[in-house]
Amino acid sequence: MKSVWVYSESESVSNEVASAAVGVAEGAGAMVQVVDIGASRPGAFSPGGKLLLKGPHPDITPALAAEALARAARELQPLVLLTGATRTGREIAARFAAKMRVGCMAEVANLSADGASFSGDRNVFAGKVVARVSCQFPAAATVKVGSYPKMAAGEGVVQEKEVGEVSDPVRVVGREKKAAGAVDLKSAKVIVSAGRGVKKKEDLPMLEELASEMHGALGCSRPLSADLGWLPEEHHIGLTGVTVKPDLYLAVGISGQLQHVAGMKDSKVVASINTDKDAPIFQASDYGIVGDLYQLVPALRKALASRAR
Numbered sequence: 001m002k003s004v005w006v007y008s009e010s011e012s013v014s015n016e017v018a019s020a021a022v023g024v025a026e027g028a029g030a031m032v033q034v035v036d037i038g039a040s041r042p043g044a045f046s047p048g049g050k051l052l053l054k055g056p057h058p059d060i061t062p063a064l065a066a067e068a069l070a071r072a073a074r075e076l077q078p079l080v081l082l083t084g085a086t087r088t089g090r091e092i093a094a095r096f097a098a099k100m101r102v103g104c105m106a107e108v109a110n111l112s113a114d115g116a117s118f119s120g121d122r123n124v125f126a127g128k129v130v131a132r133v134s135c136q137f138p139a140a141a142t143v144k145v146g147s148y149p150k151m152a153a154g155e156g157v158v159q160e161k162e163v164g165e166v167s168d169p170v171r172v173v174g175r176e177k178k179a180a181g182a183v184d185l186k187s188a189k190v191i192v193s194a195g196r197g198v199k200k201k202e203d204l205p206m207l208e209e210l211a212s213e214m215h216g217a218l219g220c221s222r223p224l225s226a227d228l229g230w231l232p233e234e235h236h237i238g239l240t241g242v243t244v245k246p247d248l249y250l251a252v253g254i255s256g257q258l259q260h261v262a263g264m265k266d267s268k269v270v271a272s273i274n275t276d277k278d279a280p281i282f283q284a285s286d287y288g289i290v291g292d293l294y295q296l297v298p299a300l301r302k303a304l305a306s307r308a309r
């Protein structure tokens, strides 16, 4: 029977991509197979049964995962490989598509299929427009993370396939967990976000303290992390950073370029502080104050402190 393959380095993302795969499989008359490499992962569920690729070590680089998947695909001929649109998933899908010489759709949601092709929705122009794109089978695609519920049942039978050892010049010599206490913007209910309106790194604690007084987390625009290195990259919100949906997003000294707004536009309430009354961030805001953050942030902190008393 024809198959739709799901592979992700993360069990949680795999269970989400498996949900997306069900729609594709139904439309194409195929079954969903979640692929494990090196060892079976009990937490990754598969509606149509697992495919375990034997030979490679489970802790492998994206390049090796793509090679293992391509070796198996040359024989088993899946209709499509779906990965999550994570940093690793993107690399695997692109490498797999290049090896197999097939098309690859990036960061799609609302997937559907017929016998010959499949389609999905993709945000373009920093989320201003949704494009419906399609691709002929066989193919690869990365699925937008957060757009499907996680599948929670259906292990099925395990099919094994020997693909042999895979190797490349890059060797994993160790993995380290991120330091405890690293910011988790995705689950923060309140985000205070700093932009280039902040004049120097030494001024950031003022915003960090405001965020903590509001029981929230500190985010930033890209220049603060990528260009100036004032904050680690997981603080940066936008097209090339984290996408967030807090109850309250307070943009402080952020101009509101498309690439930033793409990452915070789904916040429930957006409030902004900016000295420029024409700053585009006000278009994306429910509330805005035209003013200097160096006056307004201390005033806001004072008001919060007096309310708490």
Ligand SMILES: Cc1cc2nc3c(=O)[nH]c(=O)nc-3n(C[C@H](O)[C@H](O)[C@H](O)COP(=O)(O)OP(=O)(O)OC[C@H]3O[C@@H](n4cnc5c(N)ncnc54)[C@H](O)[C@@H]3O)c2cc1C
Residues within 6 Å of the ligand: 194, 195, 196, 197, 198, 220, 221, 222, 223, 236, 237, 238, 239, 240, 241, 252, 253, 254, 255, 256, 257, 258, 259, 260, 263, 273, 274, 275, 276, 279, 291, 292, 293, 294
């Ligand atoms: C391919 C690509 C991807 C990108 N991805 C991202 C992304 O994911 N996230 C992102 O953020 N950016 C991204 N960018 C960069 C983006 O285009 C903008 O350059 C960036 O968002 C601007 O950051 P900013 O608003 O902090 O700075 P600026 O645009 O310089 O704005 C600073 C703002 O602060 C205001 N200000 C100045 N002084 C004060 C004060 N004292 N009080 C109050 N307000 C003040 C100014 O009026 C101004 O509006 C990307 C760009 C490209 C090309």
